[in-house]
Structure formats: C-alpha cells, structure tokens
Amino acid sequence: MERGWLVVLLGVVCWCAGAAGVELTFELPDNAKECFYEEIEKGTASSLEFQVVTGGHYDVDVVLEGPSRQILYREIKQQYGQFQFTPETTGTYQVCFSNEFSTFSHKLIYVDFQVGDEPQLPGVGEHFTAMTQMESSSQKIHEDLNSVIDYQTHHRLREAQSRKRAEDLNERVLFWAVGETLGILVITVGQVMVLKNFFADKKGNQASY
C-alpha cells in the first residue's frame, strides 16, 4: 500500500519534471503579432509545429528565438512548418507569429509546442528488470496509437482548410450571382435611358445620324 503511494508520488514528480506539450488553435488578427513563451531546460528535446488553417493566402511569419534572442528558426509566409530542436541553454524560448504583412485577412493558426517526452504512466518508469513481452507490446501499441492520433490531427487540419475554402467559394458564388444580376439589370436599363436621352435633348430636332 505504501509502495502504491510512493509510485503515485514518483509518477507525479516525473510528470512535473519538465515534460509538457500543448496544442493550441488561435486567431491571429490582421497586422498583429502573437508570441508564446516557454521555459525550457537545457537538453530537453522539443519540437514546434504550426499550420495555417484558414485565412487570406494561408501564410504566416514564424520566428523561434532563444534566451539570448538568437534566432533558432525563421520562416516567412509559410503555410506549414515543423522544427525540432534541443536547447543548449536553459531559459525562456519564444515563438512569435506575425500577420503584419496582411491588411485585412485574419488567420487561424494551429500550434503544437512539445517540450520533453510524453510523461510516462505512473509506475512504468521505475523498472529495474526488463519489461515482460506483454508490457513491451502494450508500450508499442501505445506509441502506434499516438501516431494514429497525430495523423488524425493533421488530417483534421487539412480537411478543415479545404472545407472552409469550399464554404467561402459557395458564399462567393451566391454573392457573385446576385451582384451580376443587379449589374446586368442596371446596365441594360441604363443603356436604354442614355440612348433615349441622346434623342430627347433638342426638342423637335430630327437626329441626322
């Protein structure tokens, strides 16, 4: 029973010890810059992934800076990017997304910032003997399911992008149809009125065209 508690405690400590990962989807308004900061310890393998889901020309500027403001990763007007790095110094790392080149399109951006490995299940980390076949198979299944979930996320983002584009197109077709109908009506009636105006100016004068 005590061992149970100790295991749980150890699991929580390991969980807190610097493994974290967060996926966020946020809206970046036009002409705006948004930054996210994270304190990372030296040697913790981290990865950054971003994707523009919808908005404008589906591009954004990204900059990843280290504690001494050195640029680790920089992309200009990219739709999708992934970067893995292992920090050499402990400090605050910041990733900034900029939409300052755009005047009126706000963008929806997906960010996945992973720091360290996935926290282990409590009790799994403290093996002093080799894992049984059952345990290693279940670990393998877990890792494979992790990649399935990862693929699903990517698929969802791509599908969301296509779907929003299709919905935009649908709306634009409607506006275009209505607009063009009005345009045609205005022009045809206008033409007739202007033409009548040519002939009606001088009263009684016969046009010699």
Added chain:
Amino acid sequence: MEAIIRLILGLSLFLLVNVFGGVDGLYFHIGETERKCFIEEIPDETMVTGNYKLQLYDPRTGGFMPSSPGLGMHVEIRDPDDKVLLSRVYSSEGRFTFTSHTPGEHVICLYSNSTKWFSGSQLRVHFDIQVGEHAVDYASVAQKEKLTELQLRVRQLLDQVEQITKEQNYQRYREERFRQTSDSTNQRVLWWSVGQVVILLGMGFWQMRHLKSFFEAKKLV
C-alpha cells in the same frame, strides 16, 4: 503510524501538484482588458481540461508578481452553435473542465475580471489545454481503482482507441458537410449559368422592343 505516513505522502502529493502543478508551461501576455480566445475542434462527448495561472505585472520590480490573489479569470466557453457552455469567473490560478455535447469548433475565451475601462497593465497567462485521453489523470485513476501497471496501460489504450473512434465518426460527419457544400456550389453555378443566359436574352429582347417603340414614336423609323 501507517496512517501518519499516508497522510504525509498525501499532503506532499497535494503540494507537489499545486505548487509545481505543471501549469508553468507555455505562457503569453495580454492586456488587462484584452480577451484571448482559443478554438478546439473536437468530437462530441470529449472531455477538455484547461490549466491556467494569471500573473500581474509589477511595475516596481519590472517583473511579474508570483501570485495575485485579488485577480480573477473569466472563462467563457461556447459550443459550435454559439451557445454558452461555461461562463464563470475563477480565481487567478486553477483549472476548468468541460465535456462537449455537440461535435465541432468550441471557442474558449479567457479574460481577466478587471473593471478598467481602457487597457491597464500587462498580464502573464500560463495556459495548458488537454483534450480527450490527455486530460485523464492516470495517477489518480490507478490509485482510485487500484489498478496494476498493466491494467492501467490497458485502460490508457482503451481511452486512446475510444478517442480515435470518436474522431473518425466526427470526420465522417465533417466530410458529409463538405460534400453538401460542394454539391450546393455545383448547383448554384449550374442554375446561375442558365439564369444568366435567360436574363441576358430577356433584357436584350426588352431593350430592342423598347427602343423600337421609342423610335417609332419619334418618327425616326
């Protein structure tokens, strides 16, 4: 004796979770009156947990105060039909949980409960959001249901597979919506091309007839 050891362990566990609760992860800055929203596209019956911590800028030290008891965080969560699921003011540090009932884009908005009219000082918001099986705390599940390691692992795999199934279901629903939108666009373009020809012919006809009667009236024809 055993009870005291258990109590001490429990207390230290409690302290560890609350002091180093893993919340001090990603953070960002917002103004005091500013509102920051995040979007989560999730299937139905999915649990989402958010951990946050709010810190106020301290002009005296030039840094952020470690804790600001008077400050509160207003959390507002809207479901895909724009209905408010949760709208509460929490303390400056804590967590919120909600379960989705309809699949789609849920919007989670955070802003401080500051009563200033124009932007006050800066706020640092530590934020962490976990969806589906990532939101489950396996340590407490193991302890509450007294599961062995392997049983816990199987529970985790079951949760993962359930999440995958829900997402696949949601994907089917989204694809159907996508297909309907494309069909609708196809229809609209078809009707519009037919309609455009009809309108042009009709207007041309009307123009000629109108002008003809106009010129006949003017005795030019």
